Amino acid sequence: MEGVAWLLATIGIALILAKISDSIIERFELPGVLGELIMGMILGNLVYFGYVAPDYLPIVSGMGYESVLNQIAEFLAKLGIIFLLFLGALDTDIEQLKKTGVTATVSTILGVSVPLLLGWWALMAMGYPSREAFAGGVLLTATSIGLTVRVMMDLGVLRSEVGAASLSASVMDDFLGIALVIFAVGTGGLFELSIKIVAFFIITGVLGWYFIDHYIRFAERLHVEKGILGMAIGMMFLFAALAEGWFVAAIEGAFMMGLILSKLPEGKRIMEDVRAIGYGLLIPFFFVHTGAMLNLKVFENADAITLAAVLSVIAIVGKIVGRGFGAWITAWGRGRDFLFTRKNFWMSLQMGIGSVPRTEVALVDLMVAIHGGAIPPGDAPKFIAATLIFITVSVLITPPLLKWAFKEEIEKAKAEKAAQKVGRIQETKEKIKELKGSE
Amino acid sequence: MDVEAALEKFHSLKVSQIMPKPDTMPIVTADSDLLNVLKLLRTRHHVWVVKDRGSMELVGVIRYMDVIDILLPPESHRFKLGMTSRSMRSLLSGAARAEDVADRHPLTIEEDATVLDALNKMRRYKAQVLAVVEGERLVGEISLRILIDEFLRLLRVGGAQWKG
Numbered sequence: 001m002e003g004v005a006w007l008l009a010t011i012g013i014a015l016i017l018a019k020i021s022d023s024i025i026e027r028f029e030l031p032g033v034l035g036e037l038i039m040g041m042i043l044g045n046l047v048y049f050g051y052v053a054p055d056y057l058p059i060v061s062g063m064g065y066e067s068v069l070n071q072i073a074e075f076l077a078k079l080g081i082i083f084l085l086f087l088g089a090l091d092t093d094i095e096q097l098k099k100t101g102v103t104a105t106v107s108t109i110l111g112v113s114v115p116l117l118l119g120w121w122a123l124m125a126m127g128y129p130s131r132e133a134f135a136g137g138v139l140l141t142a143t144s145i146g147l148t149v150r151v152m153m154d155l156g157v158l159r160s161e162v163g164a165a166s167l168s169a170s171v172m173d174d175f176l177g178i179a180l181v182i183f184a185v186g187t188g189g190l191f192e193l194s195i196k197i198v199a200f201f202i203i204t205g206v207l208g209w210y211f212i213d214h215y216i217r218f219a220e221r222l223h224v225e226k227g228i229l230g231m232a233i234g235m236m237f238l239f240a241a242l243a244e245g246w247f248v249a250a251i252e253g254a255f256m257m258g259l260i261l262s263k264l265p266e267g268k269r270i271m272e273d274v275r276a277i278g279y280g281l282l283i284p285f286f287f288v289h290t291g292a293m294l295n296l297k298v299f300e301n302a303d304a305i306t307l308a309a310v311l312s313v314i315a316i317v318g319k320i321v322g323r324g325f326g327a328w329i330t331a332w333g334r335g336r337d338f339l340f341t342r343k344n345f346w347m348s349l350q351m352g353i354g355s356v357p358r359t360e361v362a363l364v365d366l367m368v369a370i371h372g373g374a375i376p377p378g379d380a381p382k383f384i385a386a387t388l389i390f391i392t393v394s395v396l397i398t399p400p401l402l403k404w405a406f407k408e409e410i411e412k413a414k415a416e417k418a419a420q421k422v423g424r425i426q427e428t429k430e431k432i433k434e435l436k437g438s439e
Numbered sequence: 440m441d442v443e444a445a446l447e448k449f450h451s452l453k454v455s456q457i458m459p460k461p462d463t464m465p466i467v468t469a470d471s472d473l474l475n476v477l478k479l480l481r482t483r484h485h486v487w488v489v490k491d492r493g494s495m496e497l498v499g500v501i502r503y504m505d506v507i508d509i510l511l512p513p514e515s516h517r518f519k520l521g522m523t524s525r526s527m528r529s530l531l532s533g534a535a536r537a538e539d540v541a542d543r544h545p546l547t548i549e550e551d552a553t554v555l556d557a558l559n560k561m562r563r564y565k566a567q568v569l570a571v572v573e574g575e576r577l578v579g580e581i582s583l584r585i586l587i588d589e590f591l592r593l594l595r596v597g598g599a600q601w602k603g
Contacts, residue, residue, distance in 0.1 A: 032519070088520040093543060146519055149527070159533030174520075220563060228563065265544035269564045275522070360520045 006056050007069045011076070011285065014043065014059060018284035029154075031147055031359050031395055033287050037388060040291020048295045059292040062370075062377060073289060078371070080286025081364050082254040083278035085178065086236055088360075089258025090271050097171060102333060103351075104168035107326030111169060111355050112176045114322025115140035118314045126310065128379075135184035135365075135374035139387055140315050142177030142361030145170035147395055148354045151402045157409055161332065162347050166354040169323065174361050178255055181365045185372025186247045196246045204239050204253065208260040216266050229270045232261060248372035251364060290363050294388055298381040307382050308389035315390045316356055316397065324352025350405045357398045358391050445593045450555035454548060457589045458571050458579030461495065466577070469498045469538035473509070473530065476501055476537050484584075485568050488541040489577055497570055497577040499541030509540055547572045548581060554589075557581045 021035030044060050046052045054065055061074035119137030124130060148166055152158040158167075186193040219231035239253030261267030298304045328348035331338040338344050366387045369375045375383050403410070465483040467476055468491055479486050484503045490496040508528040528540040548557055548569045557569055561583070571579035 084520055091520075091522065091524050093524065095543060144520075145523060149523060153529070153531060153533070156533065159535070159539075163533075220559075265546045266564065268542075268544040269546070269566075279519070279522075 003055065003058075003067075003069050007058050007072060010057055010059050010073070013057075014040070014285055014288040015281065017043070018288050022284070029150065029399070031144065031357075033359050033363075034392065034395065036284055036287035037291035037294075037391075040288035041294045041296070041388075042291075043288065044292030044294060045296050047292075048297060059289060061289070062293070063295070063381065076282065077286045077289035077367070078250070080278070080282035080284075080289070081367060082236075082240055082250055083274065083282045084286065084360060085251045085364065086254040086258040087271070087274050087278050087283075088174065089255045090262050090267065090274060092171060092259060092262050094259065094263055097168065101165065101168070103327050103330040104165040104172070106330050107165070107323045107348075107351055107355075108169040108172040108176070110326030111143075111319055111323030111352075112141045112173055112180075114325075115314055115318030116180065118318045119311065122310050122314060123307075126307070131184065131374055132376065132379065135181075135369040136311065136383065138177065138180045138184050138369065139362050139365050139383075140311065140318060140358070140390075141173065141180060142358060142365065143170040143173040143319070143355045144357040144359035144361070144395070145174070146359070147357040147398055148402070151399045152354065155402065155406050155410060156413055157350075157406055160409070162350045162354070165327065166351055169351070170355065173355065177361045177365060178251060181368050181372075182247045182249055182252060184365075184369050184374040185249050193247075200243065200246060200252070201256075203242065204256040205260070208239075208256065209263070212260050212264060212267075216264060220266075226273065228266065229273045232257070232267065232270055233274070249368050251368060286367075287363070290367060290384075291388070293380075293384045295381050298385045304382040304385040308386035311386050312390040312393045315358060315394055319355045320349070320352035322352070323355040324348045327351040346405065346408070350402070353398065353401045353405050356401065357395045359395065362387060362391055442594065445590065449590050449593055450553060450558075452554045452589070453550070454552050454554065454557055454571055454581055455550040455579070457554070457585060458550075458581055459585065461577060461579065464580055466492075467537045468492060469536065469541075471537040473535055473537060473540060476540070477506065477509070480506055484582070486537070487545075487570065487577055487580070488537045495576045495578070497545065497547070497572060497575060498538055499543040500545035500568075500570065501537065501541050502568075505540060505542065509534065545570050549573075550578060554581075554586065558586070 017039040018036040021039045022032030023035075025035035025038075026032045040059070043057060047054050047057050047060055047065075054060070055067065055069070058065075058067065058069035058073050061070040061077075116137040119140045120130075120133050123133035123136040128136065145167065148170060149158060152160075152163045152166070157163050182197060183193070186196070188196075215231070215235065216228060219228045222231070224230075236254050236257040239257045240250035241253065243253035243256075244250040261270070325348070328339075328344060331344055332347060334344075366375075366383060370377075370380045370383070465479050465486045466489055467479070467486055469488055471488075476486050480501070480503060486501045488498040488501060490498055505528060509530055511529060512531060528534055534540050546560065546564055546566050546569050548560060548571055550571055550573060560569060561567065568580060568582040570577055571581060
């Protein structure tokens with residue numbers, strides 16, 4: 001077989017294994033992305049350990065694997081990141097977000113700042129350069145909303161005050177996590193970067209926001225097959241190109257286009273098609289490719305494990321303390337009297353624990369930081385290993401922690417259900433008595 | 440009237456000429472109980488959700504197919520980036536009111552648009568129903584059922600040899 005045939009076979013194997021492993025991991029009520037990462041790790045290490053020649057399995061890239069096929073695989077993975085962010089933004093309800101309360105807003109700001117600053121400081125203390133340490137901090141900022149939603153749903157507390165605030169805060173966490181990576185990978189001085197950011201938001205945000213209606217109407221008038229989808233994706237790529245050119249972060253453009261489109265019913269209608277392209281091909285390939293970037297040889301020295309341990313601790317403690325304290329100081333809008341109450345403490349702790357899991361956006365930030373040069377090639381394997389470890393730790397630790405934090409609510413709900421059952425039995429007994437009496 | 444003439448007339452009709460009045464449409468307010476919405480959906484293909492009956496400000500729409508997301512257990516939902524809005528509709532996620540499950544971006548059309556405009560929009564976005572709005576106010580609806588009824592009425596009024 002020729003090179004292209006091996007690449008096609010690799011994509012095929014990656015997709016099939018990604019979907020199977022996603023399904024297996026979801027059965028354990030864990031994010032399917034973990035399965036995709038593990039499959040990628042297995043495939044990648046078949047190459048790293050010499051069991052399969054790199055030409056026959058071009059799933060890895062960088063780190064000495066620079067053939068055209070490897071570069072194509074890397075490009076496909078980059079497209080996966082772009083589609084993931086585009087889809088994430090398209091699925092956002094901006095109107096709902098505007099209604100976000102003070103508690104969610106303050107806890108988001110602290111929930112992002114504390115792990116960011118702690119991570120930045122800790123990595124600097126470990127001897128990493130400031131830019132790289134900042135990128136490490138950024139990896140810790142975003143929350144994976146999916147797992148929290150799922151666990152809270154299972155516990156029956158998703159629509160509670162804490163549940164609603166957690167949801168809003170997690171969406172805003174993602175926004176900030178995606179935006180902050182610009183400062184890690186952006187080139188030039190702070191002033192130049194700031195000007196570029198303002199210009200980018202004016203061009204894409206303001207103009208896009210006001211002209212998107214006309215653009216979609218124009219696309220409608222073309223009367224061609226999937227014309228609106230094609231025109232929307234085309235504009236998304238232009239935004240991504242601008243962001244890549246200015247900040248080495250194409251995701252910012254994709255995310256911005258998704259947000260702009262999300263305000264239109266017509267924009268929401270293309271979501272199914274974007275989902276099909278994204279989750280049918282590019283996004284699972286991105287996760288498998290990311291997993292494949294983890295060379296297990298990195299664990300031959302203790303650096304990666306130390307980094308993983310530091311990032312894991314900060315990822316958990318930083319979020320619980322940051323977001324939890326942010327919720328606590330607002331006293332949930334109930335005034336000073338509520339501040340030092342037991343309820344305020346527990347609600348804030350629940351809010352903090354709900355923000356612990358990380359998955360997609362941390363991986364996206366990691367890849368952007370590596371490709372953008374904020375994390376140099378020499379340190380990339382360590383950061384990949386550390387990120388995959390802290391992601392795994394965070395998703396494994398969250399469900400039991402949330403169950404513990406919500407134990408009172410769960411027991412109360414159980415007691416209510418039991419009381420209802422007793423009531424129903426009593427009612428039935430009385431009815432039987434009545435019937436017997438009437439006979 | 441032959442089919443061609445009927446179609447021509449049909450296409451040029453204004454939406455406002457054939458849309459039903461809001462009081463005959465399936466409409467609930469945002470705070471309506473989700474179970475009442477489900478009761479309505481036993482016989483209707485969609486339910487409009489408005490802020491209140493006074494303002495009739497359109498909040499969203501709940502379509503027949505949305506019931507699948509509402510009734511599915513948590514393990515059937517996928518909690519991934521770009522997919523959370525669907526799973527939030529589940530009854531098991533605690534969704535209890537109409538606004539919890541409504542699609543907040545329903546496709547709309549203006550009163551003075553023609554039937555041809557409506558058909559084009561329906562084809563383009565694979566939609567079976569459009570909200571007719573005046574600003575943010577819901578004033579009517581156009582569904583495939585209404586369009587079929589109107590087309591058949593035109594043929595019959597014209598005395599064509601329509602074969603059902």
